[in-house]
Amino acid sequence: MRLLVARCRVDYEGRLSAHLPSAVRLVMIKADGCVAVHADGGAYKPLNWMNAPNTLTESDAGLVVTNPQGETLHITLEEVVDDRTVELGEDPGLHKDGVEAHLQELLAAHPDALGDGLELVRREHPTDIGPVDLLCRDAEGAAVAVEIKRRGEIAGVEQLVRYLERLERDPLLTPVRGVLAAQRIKPQARVLAAERGIDCVEVDYDALRGRASDELRLF
Amino acid sequence: MRLLVARCRVDYEGRLSAHLPSAVRLVMIKADGCVAVHADGGAYKPLNWMNAPNTLTESDAGLVVTNPQGETLHITLEEVVDDRTVELGEDPGLHKDGVEAHLQELLAAHPDALGDGLELVRREHPTDIGPVDLLCRDAEGAAVAVEIKRRGEIAGVEQLVRYLERLERDPLLTPVRGVLAAQRIKPQARVLAAERGIDCVEVDYDALRGRASDELRLF
DNA sequence: GTGTATATCTCGGGG
DNA sequence: CCCCGAGGTATACAC
Incomplete structure (x- = not known):
């Protein structure tokens, strides 16, 4: 890794144009x-x-970097303050x-955490617009599609709505209930979920992990 | 800016756990x-x-960084290879x-690039969930809501659907047609747009910019 | 502050 | 290879 500290100007031309004085x-x-x-x-960006x-080509004037898509980064060096190279090796x-x-x-192993009597049918159940995280059956045998997020936001609700549209067309599944499961669900996502008839379940990750390790301990 | 090159282990505890040997x-x-x-x-990440x-607190053992949310980054230093501080100043x-x-x-100046006879009514037309990029009228006087993206993806279609829901409630506008305009539109976005009755238009940014500069040259 | 939309997003997985 | 989804997304901006 080379660490070059210098007074410089920088110009990027590619997906957009960007200039640094x-x-x-x-x-x-x-x-x-x-x-x-x-x-x-x-920050880190x-x-x-x-x-x-x-x-990368280097001259007295500076560096020119070009990629296969034809984007270019010109770094014009005006004064080099420090320039050193260090060996880091593979990470x-x-x-x-x-x-x-x-x-x-964890939820595939413990679907009842999402609702009493829920049983897993399959994970990553395919539809023509992508896989549903979990497909389950409830105690009455009705299909339940589960979308899992770390954080439940509007996009997650909409994603589940799109899956439900598809699943409803399957006569073996319909009617299909929807459940959004997340560690935290934002108020706006709850509102939209309610409008769309989707249940929200906040999941305690640590408690679930605890249940999983408890069961391991029994064997 | 301090540039510390060192053999180290790193542990992050916060929104998730992450460890570097x-x-x-x-x-x-x-x-x-x-x-x-x-x-x-x-890459740069x-x-x-x-x-x-x-x-940030530093000891012989290494660095401990804590943020107000209680997340922690532990950097255990095993061997310092290089350690220097440079002055960069304000950027x-x-x-x-x-x-x-x-x-x-560009599209506000040339709405006909989105469809023959289209005329701009206003940019950033407000709704109660945010502004529509462009509101237009077509040759027959019907309202057209335009969502503009650099890249057209599913989220853009959903965004436009939410705006259309709101605009349709306005008796002065309804019925409102939707157009997704982008430099490139992904296949899944096209499928969803078709289902929702939304038109897709791929826009040539350079050609549009060319038209704009041609017009400048006329004056 | 929360909520929303953008990004030269980056990164990893699957077809 | 492209497409797609997740991210400790980060970042800017409006409310």
Whole structure:
């Protein structure tokens, strides 16, 4: 990784045009060739960048980065403050826990957390516009489609409505009830869900995980 | 800005849990206090980060960053390879051209690009859930609501459907036709738009800009 | 502050 | 390869 601190101007031409007037900034060039120009603030997003794969040419004037789509990033160097290269090596990568996939696993194992007597029919039940997270049957044998989100927002309700439209057309399933399950559901999503006849269930991730490990302990 | 290159382990606890095993990485600490941990590849997104505002405490063991929401980032330092601080100063900021706002300007000036005989009534026509990008009348005097996107996706169709629901309630407007205008429209968005009776128009940004500059040249 | 819409989104998965 | 969905999305802006 090369860390170049310099007074520079930057111009990007591609999906849009973007220009940075002269200032001192950090130019980070990674081993895979990707380039990012950072100011001393503004979260982790760079002011300007070019992802790999690209071709980088350097001259006294500065850097020109071009990618296969014909986008260009021109970095005009006016004064180099610091320029060093460090060896980082391969990164073993990030391990995440607590994303939607885990919530889906837990709810597939414990569908009754979504309603008494609910039983799983299948996960990722396919429709022609994408898979429904969980398809269940309730105690009366009626079909229940479940959309799972970490955070329940309007988009999640609309997604479930689209699935329900499709599922209702299946004579083996109809009528189909809809359930939006999330760790937190926003008030506006609740309002829209109510209008569309969809039930909302807030799920306690830690409690579910606790149930899962309790059961493991029994065996 | 402080650029710390070190063998480290990183643990984030907050909206999810994320862990990085030991490796050499760049820890970037900006003047506003935000922290980003970068590997030597993978575009501009850091492996782990903590945005400002936060509190940063440092010891021999490493860094602990905490934000007001109670999220924590632990960076355990095992071996410091390099550690330097550079002065960057205030950044004059980025100037952009070619985003959705510009497409809206161009289409407001040339509504007939969306359909023969279309005329603009107003931009950003207000409804109680937000403004419609363009409200037009067609050659027969019927109302047309236009939603403009750089890329037409399902969310854009849903957005337009919500606006149409509201506009239809206005006796001076109803019936209202919907048009989704974008530089590119994805297949799934087309399918949903067709079901909802919404027209799709792909717009050539460069051609529109050419028309605009042609007209300037006439005067 | 919440809510809404955008983004050169990035990133990963599936066909 | 493209399409699609998720994200600790981040960011700007209106209310």
